[in-house]
Amino acid sequence: MKKTVLLLVVLTLLPGAVLGARQTAQPPATQEEFVPVGALPQPEQLPAAPLVIGAYAFVWVALMVYVWSLWRRMAKLERELADLQRRVQKQ
C-alpha cells in the first residue's frame, strides 16, 4: 500500500518536474528587432566583454593572416616571374 502511494506521488510530481525543467531550458524567443538602451541594465552573470573582445580580435587576426598569406604568395610568384624572364632573355 505504502509503495503504491509512493509510486502515485512520484508519477504525479514527475511530469511537473520535467515540464518545469523544459520551460527553464527553453531558449529565448526569436528577436525581430533590436531595442537600444542608454546603459547596461544589470550586472551580467556571464561576462560579455571577453566574448566581444575575442570576436573583434579574431576578425583582425583572420584578416591579418590572410593579408600575410597574400603577400607571401605574391612574393613567391614575383621571384618565379623574375627567374623565368631571365631564362627567356637568355634564350
Place this chain on the structure above:
Amino acid sequence: MSRVFVPLVFVALVLFASAPLVVANAPFEQTMGLVQKIFYYHVPSAMLMFVSAFVCGIASALYLFRRSAVADRVAVAAGELVVLFGLIVLVTGPLWARKAWGVWWEWDARLTSSLLLWMIFVAYLLVRRFGGPGSEKLAGAMALFGMANVPFVYVSVNYWRTLHPKTSVVMTLTPGMRGAFWFCVAAFVALYVLLLTVRKRLEDRRATVEQLYLATEE
C-alpha cells in the same frame, strides 16, 4: 597598380581601424547588452560572404559559358573570400550565441545552412587546388551551386523556426545603431574590394608565370 588602388587601401584601412570607435559609441541593446556589439562585425561579414558567393558564381558562369579566363581568376579570388568571411561569421556568431542563447551552437536553419554554404566553398577551393587539369570546370559548377544556396540561407530565418534574429532587425535599427552598422558595412565593403583586387592580381601573376613556363619549354 592602378591609380585607384592606393586611395582604396587608405580608405579601407581608415574605415576599418576607426570602426571599433564607432561601435563603442553605439547604444547598448536592451536584451543582450554588450554582447550585441558583435553584430557590427558579424552581419557585415555575413553580407560579404553572400556577395562574394554571388561574385564567384557569376564569374564561374562566365568562365563556363564564355570561356573567359579573366572571369575564372575573379572566381578564384571571390571563392577564397567566401571562405574567409564565412569563417569570421562562423566564429563571431557562436561567441555571440554563447551569451545570448546560452549555447555555442544550435543546429537551426540559419546556422546549419550557413555552415553548409561555407563548406561548399571550402570544397570549391580544394577542387581548384588538388583537382588537377580541367578541375576549373567542376569547381565552376560547384560555385554555381553555392551561389544558388545563398537566397535559402538568407530567408531561412523568416520561414523556419530558428533562434537566430530575423532579417527585419537590420531594417528596424534605431539611428544610433543604424549609423554604426552602415559605417561598419562601408568599412567591410572597402576592405572586400581591396582584397578581391589584390587576390585577382595574384591570379593574373600566376597566369603570366604559367605562360612563361610554357614559353621556356617550347
